[in-house]
Amino acid sequence: MDQMLATLLSPMVLFFVLGLSAALLRSQMTIPEAFAKGLAIYLMMAIGLKGGVEMSRSDFSLQVWTVLAAGIVLSFCLPVIAFAFLRWTSKMDRIDAAATAAHYGSISIVTFVAATQFIRSAGLESSGYMVAVAALMEAPAIITALILAQRGQKKAPSVAGSESGELYREVLLNASIVVLVGALAIGWVTGESGMERISPFFVDPFQGVLCLFLLDMGLSAGRGLRQGWRQLDFSAVAFGLYMPLVSAALGGAIAWSLGIQAGDTALLMVLAASASYIAVPAAMRLAMPKAKPSIYLTLSLGVTFPFNLAVGIPLYLYFANLIQG
Amino acid sequence: MDQMLATLLSPMVLFFVLGLSAALLRSQMTIPEAFAKGLAIYLMMAIGLKGGVEMSRSDFSLQVWTVLAAGIVLSFCLPVIAFAFLRWTSKMDRIDAAATAAHYGSISIVTFVAATQFIRSAGLESSGYMVAVAALMEAPAIITALILAQRGQKKAPSVAGSESGELYREVLLNASIVVLVGALAIGWVTGESGMERISPFFVDPFQGVLCLFLLDMGLSAGRGLRQGWRQLDFSAVAFGLYMPLVSAALGGAIAWSLGIQAGDTALLMVLAASASYIAVPAAMRLAMPKAKPSIYLTLSLGVTFPFNLAVGIPLYLYFANLIQG
Amino acid sequence: MDQMLATLLSPMVLFFVLGLSAALLRSQMTIPEAFAKGLAIYLMMAIGLKGGVEMSRSDFSLQVWTVLAAGIVLSFCLPVIAFAFLRWTSKMDRIDAAATAAHYGSISIVTFVAATQFIRSAGLESSGYMVAVAALMEAPAIITALILAQRGQKKAPSVAGSESGELYREVLLNASIVVLVGALAIGWVTGESGMERISPFFVDPFQGVLCLFLLDMGLSAGRGLRQGWRQLDFSAVAFGLYMPLVSAALGGAIAWSLGIQAGDTALLMVLAASASYIAVPAAMRLAMPKAKPSIYLTLSLGVTFPFNLAVGIPLYLYFANLIQG
Amino acid sequence: MHEKIRLELIIERMALKRACRILETAGVSGYTVLPALSGYGRGSRWQRDRDLSASQDMVVIISISDESPIRNVLLKLHELLDQHIGILNIARVEVLRPERF
Amino acid sequence: MHEKIRLELIIERMALKRACRILETAGVSGYTVLPALSGYGRGSRWQRDRDLSASQDMVVIISISDESPIRNVLLKLHELLDQHIGILNIARVEVLRPERF
Amino acid sequence: MHEKIRLELIIERMALKRACRILETAGVSGYTVLPALSGYGRGSRWQRDRDLSASQDMVVIISISDESPIRNVLLKLHELLDQHIGILNIARVEVLRPERF
Ligand SMILES: Nc1ncnc2c1ncn2[C@@H]1O[C@H](COP(=O)(O)O)[C@@H](O)[C@H]1O
Numbered sequence A, B, C: 001m002d003q004m005l006a007t008l009l010s011p012m013v014l015f016f017v018l019g020l021s022a023a024l025l026r027s028q029m030t031i032p033e034a035f036a037k038g039l040a041i042y043l044m045m046a047i048g049l050k051g052g053v054e055m056s057r058s059d060f061s062l063q064v065w066t067v068l069a070a071g072i073v074l075s076f077c078l079p080v081i082a083f084a085f086l087r088w089t090s091k092m093d094r095i096d097a098a099a100t101a102a103h104y105g106s107i108s109i110v111t112f113v114a115a116t117q118f119i120r121s122a123g124l125e126s127s128g129y130m131v132a133v134a135a136l137m138e139a140p141a142i143i144t145a146l147i148l149a150q151r152g153q154k155k156a157p158s159v160a161g162s163e164s165g166e167l168y169r170e171v172l173l174n175a176s177i178v179v180l181v182g183a184l185a186i187g188w189v190t191g192e193s194g195m196e197r198i199s200p201f202f203v204d205p206f207q208g209v210l211c212l213f214l215l216d217m218g219l220s221a222g223r224g225l226r227q228g229w230r231q232l233d234f235s236a237v238a239f240g241l242y243m244p245l246v247s248a249a250l251g252g253a254i255a256w257s258l259g260i261q262a263g264d265t266a267l268l269m270v271l272a273a274s275a276s277y278i279a280v281p282a283a284m285r286l287a288m289p290k291a292k293p294s295i296y297l298t299l300s301l302g303v304t305f306p307f308n309l310a311v312g313i314p315l316y317l318y319f320a321n322l323i324q325g
Numbered sequence D, E, F: 001m002h003e004k005i006r007l008e009l010i011i012e013r014m015a016l017k018r019a020c021r022i023l024e025t026a027g028v029s030g031y032t033v034l035p036a037l038s039g040y041g042r043g044s045r046w047q048r049d050r051d052l053s054a055s056q057d058m059v060v061i062i063s064i065s066d067e068s069p070i071r072n073v074l075l076k077l078h079e080l081l082d083q084h085i086g087i088l089n090i091a092r093v094e095v096l097r098p099e100r101f
C-alpha cells in the first residue's frame, strides 16, 4: 500500500498524469516527434549499457540462459492466450484480435524501465541480463500473431511491392532492438571502465529524461483515449485491464519455477504484463495492414500502460516479494 | 556597474550576442525547431520543479497570496498603459496596438530564468512561488487586449470555422502554462526527496541548456530585426525600450507596497518588464488575426528582450536592492 | 598496439560500429535529423568552450600564431596534393576531383574530438588553441578547390539567381565555424569562472553525447557505403585510405618543424588527415553543383572517417609520440 | 479513371483547426496536412526554424473530393481567408477508386 | 512546354517502401516524398507529434513522369491500395525539359 | 473562380535561395516551400535522416501566380536547372480571390 502510494507520487508517474490530463483537457501542447524519438533512443542506449555493465560483472550461469529462453517462450505463448480471450469475450474480428494479441505478447520498454526504478527504490536488486530478456521478448509475439491471423484462412497473397525479408528486417532490426542489444553488448565489452566516462550522460540524468519522456507518453495516451475510446467496447477495455494480470501471473509462475531473485521475478512479470506501443504497431502496419490501429494502440497505450504504471508495477512487486522474498 | 558588467560577460548573454551577431551578419545557421522546442519544454519543467520544491519548504503565507494576486492584476493592467502609449505616440492602428500591448502585459519566461540566475550570482535569494506568479501572469493580458481591440467597434462576428473554447484552450492550456504549473505542482508534491533523483537532469545542466537556448533566441531576434525593422518607426522602437522601464517601475512599486524581499522584488519587476514572444504571438493569430506579427514579434523579441537581458535585469536588480535591500 | 585496441574497444568507436553494422544489415532505424543537428551544435559549443577556457589560462605565444598560420597553409595546400593524386590515379573528372580534394583539405570536427579523447586517455596533453586551428582549417581548402576546378577552363558564368557573397557567407558563417569560433571566444572571455556553472552540461556529459552522435554517424556512413560504393572504383577507395596518411605525414612534418608538444602534433596530424562531411559538401553544392555528392560523401564519410577513427588516430598518436615525445 | 477535385489550401498553422472544421462540416471525405518550411508573400517572409513562437508557420491542406462538398466549402473558406492568411486553389484530377471519396 | 503526368500518392509511411518499389520497377524516372503532419479520413484522424509509434503517419509521393510508366504502375498501385491506407490522383502538367523524364 | 498558374519546383535545398531570388525578381506574388523526406532519381537516392550534411536534401517550392510572371521566370529557372538538381512543372488551377495574386 505504502509502496503503491510512493509509486503513484513519484515524479515519473506524476509527469505521465500531467500529460494525460493535459491531453484529456484538450490542450494543444505537443512535444516534437523528432525530440521524443531522440529521447527514446537515449533511454534505450542507457538501459542497454547499464544492463551490459552489470552482466560484465557476473558470470553467464545456466540460470541466465533458462531465463532468456523462458522470455522467448513467454513472448511466443502470450499472444495465444490473448487471442483466445479476445475472440471469446469481444466482437473483434480475427485480424484485429491477432494484431492486439501481438502487442500483449511483446513488451513495453518504458514500463520495464519504470519498474527497474521502483524496484531499486524498494530496496531490491535486479540483474543486468533482464535487459537482454526484454530485447528477446520484443519480436516472437509478432510471429505467433501472424500464424493466428492466417490459421484457417487461405494463404494471403503477398502485398504488391513487398519484398522478401522486409518484415524480418523491420521486426528484428528495428531501432529498439538494435539499440538495446547493441548497447548491451557494448556495455558488456567495455565494462565498468568504459562506462565511467560516459555515465554523466547515460546514468545520472536518466531518471530526469524518463520524466520528460513520460510527459510525452501521457500526452499520447490521453489523445489516444480521447480519439479511440469510441472504438472500444466494454469487453475490450476490460481485456486491457485483466490481460496484464493474467500475463504477470504466468510470468511470475515461470520465475518461481526457475527460482530467480525477487527483483528479477518482478521484472519478468512486468515484461509479460506490458504491451508494446512503438515497435509492434509499426510491424503490424507492414504485416497485417487490415488490422485497425485505433483498437490496438488505444488499448495498449491508453489502457494497459497507465494501468501497469500506476497499479500493475507495485502489485507485481508485491507478489514477487511474496513468492521469492 | 560591476553587476552590469558581470551580467554582460556571462556565458548566457554572450551566447545570445553570438546568435544575434550571426543572424545580423546573415549567417544561414539555424537550430532545428524541434530541438529548440524540446529545450524550451525542458527549461520550463526545470524551473517549475525548482519553484515547486522551494514552495514545499515554506508555508503558504498570506503574503504569497497577495503577490500572486498582484501578478494577475499587473498582467491585466499593463496592456492598458501600453495601449495608451502606443496610440498616443505611434501610428499603429487599434488592432496592432492592442496586440502589442498584450505582449507587454504577459511575460517572457526566459527573461525570468535569466534574472533568477543573476539574482543568485548577486548573492540574493528569491522565492519558489515566483514561478507561480510568472505562470499566472501569462494569460490575463490577452483578455485585456481583446477588450481594448473591440472597444467602440461593433462586435466582431466570429471567424468561420472557429469553435467556442478554442481560444481559452490555447491561452490557458498552452505548453508553457501546462508545463510550468504542472511541474510546479509536481515539485511541490514530491518535495526534495522526489527532486533528488532527477536533479542531475533538471538542476545541474540547467544553465548550460539555457546558453544553448539563448543562442537560438539570438538567432531568432537577429533575424526578426533584419526583416522587421523596416516596419518599425522610431516611436515603436522607443516604446520597446521605455515600456519595460515603466512596467518595472509599476512592478517595483507594488512589490514595495507589499514589502517582499529584494530578490522577489527584482523578479516581479522583471516579469512586469518582460514581453512574451512565444505564447502571446500564437494566441494573437487566433484571436486577432488582423494584427501584424512583424510589429509585435520584432518589438518584443528583437528590441525588448535584448534590452532586458543586457540592461534591464541589472537595473531592476539595482533598484530592487535600493527599495528592499 | 595496446593503444589501438583500447581505441577500438572504446564505447565511442563501438557505437560507431553498431550504427555502421545496422545500416549495412539494412536496418531501417534512423536518428531524426533535427535531433542529430542539435547534438552537433552541442558538441561544437562544448569543444569551443573547452578550448577557449584552456586558452584563457595561457599566453598567446608566438608559437600559437605560427601553428594557426600553419593550419591555414595546410588547408590551402592539401587539396592540391589530393587533386593531383586523384587525377593521376583515378578516372574522376576535373570537377569531381576538385570537389573531393576540398573535402580532404578541410577537416572533420568529430574526428578531432575523438582524437582529443584518445590523447587524454593516453596520458598526453593538448592545447586549447588547437580548436582555433580546427576552425581555421575548415574553409581555405574550398578556395583552393575552386581555383583547381576552374584552371584552364573558360571562366564559368555565374549561376542564375546567385548573389555575390552567398558563397562566402555559406563558407565563413556556416554553423560549425560560427559556433566553434563563438564558443571559443566566449570560453576565453569568461574563463574558468564562467565555465564552472555550465560545465555540468558542456563538460561532464560530453563523451556520452559523442557516443550517441557516433551511432548516427555510423548509420550515415553505412548507408553511404551501401548506396555509394558502386560509384567508387578501386583507385578512389585506395585514395580514401592513403590520402589521410599522406596528409598526416605532412601535418606531422610541420608540427615537428615547429617543435610543438606531442598531443598537439597528433591533433595537427588528425586535422590534416580528416576529411569534411558536413560543411564542405554543402558548400560544394553551391559552388560546384556539377560535382557528384555520391563520390565525395561516400569517400569522406564511408571510407576515410572510419579509417581514421579505427586505424588512423592511434597511428598518428604513435608517430606524434615518436617525433615529439 | 474518374474525375475529382483536388483542393489545396495554403494557410497559417494557427488557423488550421478552423479550416479543418470547415472541411469536415462540409463533408469532404478526408484531407492531409503538409508542413511548410518557409514562405514569401506581399512583404512578409517567414521561416520555420527562425521563429520560436511558430506563429507565422504555414501549412498546406490537400483534399481530394467530389465536386459538391468542395463547392459547399468554398464560401466558408472564403470567409476564413478574409480573416486569416492563406491562399486556396483547386484543380481537376483523376483518381483510381471513386468509391473511396 | 511539354505535357507530362503528375502522380500524387498519399500513403501510409509504413507502406512507402512498397510503393517506391512499384514505381521504380515500372520505370518512372524519379519521385520525391514529402512528410505529412496530420490527416483526417473516414473516421480516422492522426497527428505526427501525437503518436510515438509513428505507425499512422502518412507521406505524399510526387512523381512527374511520361504517361506510359504511369499507366503501367496504376494497376500495381491499385493492388497496394487494396491492402494499405492511401489515395492516388493524377493530373496533366507541363514541364520545361522533356528529356529529363 | 479565376484561372491562375500553379508552379511546382522540386529543387535541391542548397539552391533554394537562388530559386527564390529568381521568383521574387520576376514578380510572383508569393511562394511556399515544403520540405521533402526522401527521393529517387536517375541513379541517385537520398533520405533526410540519413545524411548529416543535408547537402542532398530537396525541397518543393509552390507558387500560385498569374501567367505573366511565370512566363518571365521560366527562362531563368531553366538556366538554374542547368546547374542545379531539380525539376519543374506547371499546371492550370482555379483560385477564389484573383486580387490576391
Ligand atoms: N502566390 C503564392 N503562392 C504560394 N504561397 C503563397 C503565395 N502568396 C503567399 N503565400 C504564402 O502565404 C504566406 C503569407 O503571404 P502574405 O499574406 O502574402 O504575406 C507566405 O509567406 C507564403 O508562405
Ligand SMILES: Nc1ncnc2c1ncn2[C@@H]1O[C@H](COP(=O)(O)O)[C@@H](O)[C@H]1O
Residues within 6 Å of the ligand: D028, D029, D030, D031, D032, D033, D062, D063, D064, D065, D101, E010, E038, E039, E040, E041, E042, E043, E044, E045, E046, E058, E085, E086, E087
Ligand atoms: N480525400 C482525401 N484527401 C486527402 N487525404 C486523404 C483523403 N482521405 C484520406 N486521406 C488521408 O488518408 C488518411 C487515412 O484515411 P482513411 O483511410 O479514410 O481513414 C487520412 O488521415 C488522410 O491523411
Ligand SMILES: Nc1ncnc2c1ncn2[C@@H]1O[C@H](COP(=O)(O)O)[C@@H](O)[C@H]1O
Residues within 6 Å of the ligand: E028, E029, E030, E031, E032, E033, E062, E063, E064, E065, E101, F010, F038, F039, F040, F041, F042, F043, F044, F045, F046, F058, F085, F086, F087
Ligand atoms: N520525375 C521526378 N518526379 C519527382 N521528383 C523527382 C523526379 N526526378 C527526380 N526527382 C527528385 O530529384 C532528385 C534528384 O534527381 P536526379 O537528378 O534524377 O538524381 C530525386 O532524388 C528526387 O527527389
Ligand code: NA
Residues within 6 Å of the ligand: A078, A103, A104, A105, A106, A107, A108, A247, A271, A272, A273, A274, A275, A276
Ligand atoms: Na507482454
Ligand code: NA
Residues within 6 Å of the ligand: B078, B103, B104, B105, B106, B107, B108, B247, B271, B272, B273, B274, B275, B276
Ligand atoms: Na510584462
Ligand code: NA
Residues within 6 Å of the ligand: C078, C103, C104, C105, C106, C107, C108, C247, C271, C272, C273, C274, C275, C276
Ligand atoms: Na584534412
